[in-house]
Amino acid sequence: MNDAHPRSRAFQIFSRLVVFVAVLLIWWGAATTTKQAGMVFADWPLSLGSFNPPGWLDYMVPFLEHSHRLLAKLVGVLVLILFSWAYVRSGKQALEVVLLVLVLVVTLGVFIAAGDERFDAGRKQMFLTVALGLALLPIGWLLWSWKARSWTLVEKLTALALLMVTTQAIFGGLRVTEISDVFAVIHGCFAQAFFCVLILIAMASGGGWENTGFTGSVDRLRLTKIAGTIFTGLIFLQLILGAKMRHFHRSGVPDDDLFRTQGQWIPGFEDPIIAVLFLHKFTAVCVLLFALGIAIRLFTGRKQSDGRDFRLMALIVGLILFQIVLGLSVIGTEKSFWVTNVHVLNGLSILALAFVFAVRAWRGRYVESGLANPSSGVTLKA
Template sequence: MDSSPPDRRTADYKPALAWFAALGAAWVFVLVVLGAFTTSIGAGMVFPDWPLSNGSLNPTGWLEDLAMFAEHSHRLSAGVMSTITLVLAVWLWRTESRGWLRKLGLFAVALVLFQALVGGLRVLLDHQHVEMVNTSVGRLFAMLHACLAQLFVCTLIAIAVACSRSWRSRSLPVTAGLRRAGLVCCALIFVQLGIASVMRHSFAGLAIPTFPYSTIQGDWLPDFWNFRIGINFAHRVMAVVITGALLWFFVQIRRNRALSIGIQLGASVMLSLLALQIMLGAAVIWTQRSPHMTTGHVLVGALTLGVTFWLTWLAHRDLIEEKSAA
């Protein structure tokens, strides 16, 4: 399998590869936006078949019908994403001497293909109902599809950062506490996005129709409980927990004066995205789940994870490279 001569592989900065990896990391957010908008307007099942749309790569009327346009655009952008990921993995395999980075490229390919399969099963199995959880098999796959999207975002960011000039040229001495704070924050945000996925695909986004209170009487706790109210309330509680965790991470970064101005600014961007995400979350409720507000909320959630993961990945730079060189 290893057909590339060893002398063609180096760990040097490769500008073209770095820019292509950055393109992949940017394009994934296009995919997130299109997927979020498709779900927000209820267009996920506008085409009952897969991988084609109404049996065609160019279904009739998809440019005139908003629901068809949203879903088919999402499928086309997923095809572009798969191509970018495959090219990136081959490029890494042929030119990159760091074995862990080559393997990460292969993992990205496996992940994007599995993600496509899960997206297809969401369509093909939507007619099968699961009585125990009162939802369809397709919607269960839709929840998994949304969670895998966040993992894919982090994977592409990791590759793009590892290909960058700054990663190769600059050591980043950080404390174990800062690295630990970043890992905790990434885990919490990932759990939160998983909860959000279950909430969206369980039609629980307005199960608690008031904000910031849980009742129109101004109570913090709901008057009664069921699954949808519980998952909605869990989403709100996690938002509070994540706010505290990101503030902790921000303080850890600001205390480390050795970190570059870029990382310091990144920490400020992270908190700004958090504030914007909270405002969008409130707007989703106040506008009765406006598709544009809901799509923005999903996008900013993914961006918040992306920036937090970027900072955490940079904090682990020296550990990763030292282990690779050993």
């Protein structure tokens, strides 16, 4: 992987700004879902055919949905700037950027036309087929460039982020125009994956990227790599379960039993929502035990590293405990607006930190026996 990238402080600050605005956007999306404002406007990309639909500033529900759309447009523009900046700065042809953007705009346009077509199923299908065909162009371009061209990691990731933000807008739009809960779940989960890519861009464009990896013995790094990867996957699974429950059961919580589900430790699986609620609770326990296990293992073997891996995992354990309290409170308060939104946002933080843990493990550096770590003064033994 070619990491060499002409780093600039301004680019790094900008990439962090994009992360910050994306957090706001995800919170806004979560608030839209919690207030059941998702279908307040049945059209897309405009709301009631306007950038400024009547009364959207006067009532909470249209305000949430419309401002979520506006914020999403802002994030789209910010990501486009990020990509163009990374790409053009490294001396590549600006023409290619223009062509890519054109293809993305036309693809979006055909998806919008498919969404607008409500009466003629044949025409809708035709638009969808053309749009999917067009979407293959940028995806193919990215795959080919990723493999065949000597791009830096930041160039690859900003291009990926641009395609992801466009895809996310399409998922959001289809959720509305197709009145689809399935697209709502995909939209909710894809947002979290997109956020991880933004975090990686901010990490890779900073001056500290070279030293971001954990340092430790061979065994320790192997452990952190495997554990970090499985752990990130487990958290993502938990998010999918949460999103499924959230979008397929909108009024209140499916069951008010805090620890058990419908009065049983293992409920019947006939009702899919009850099954998902039980699995979400069960996975929460697995996630907690897994993270605790890693943290204890890293702590007992702390002489084999500089301790940064342990500190990060300890923070994650703390956030998971908080998340479980929030999850119980979501049920206890019958989905209070703030509690539910903080539960979603804290879930995002756990995913992001698990992902950062895995990245730092994969970028880890083996340390020879007896080397002292200058930052902590701890003697490392391989």
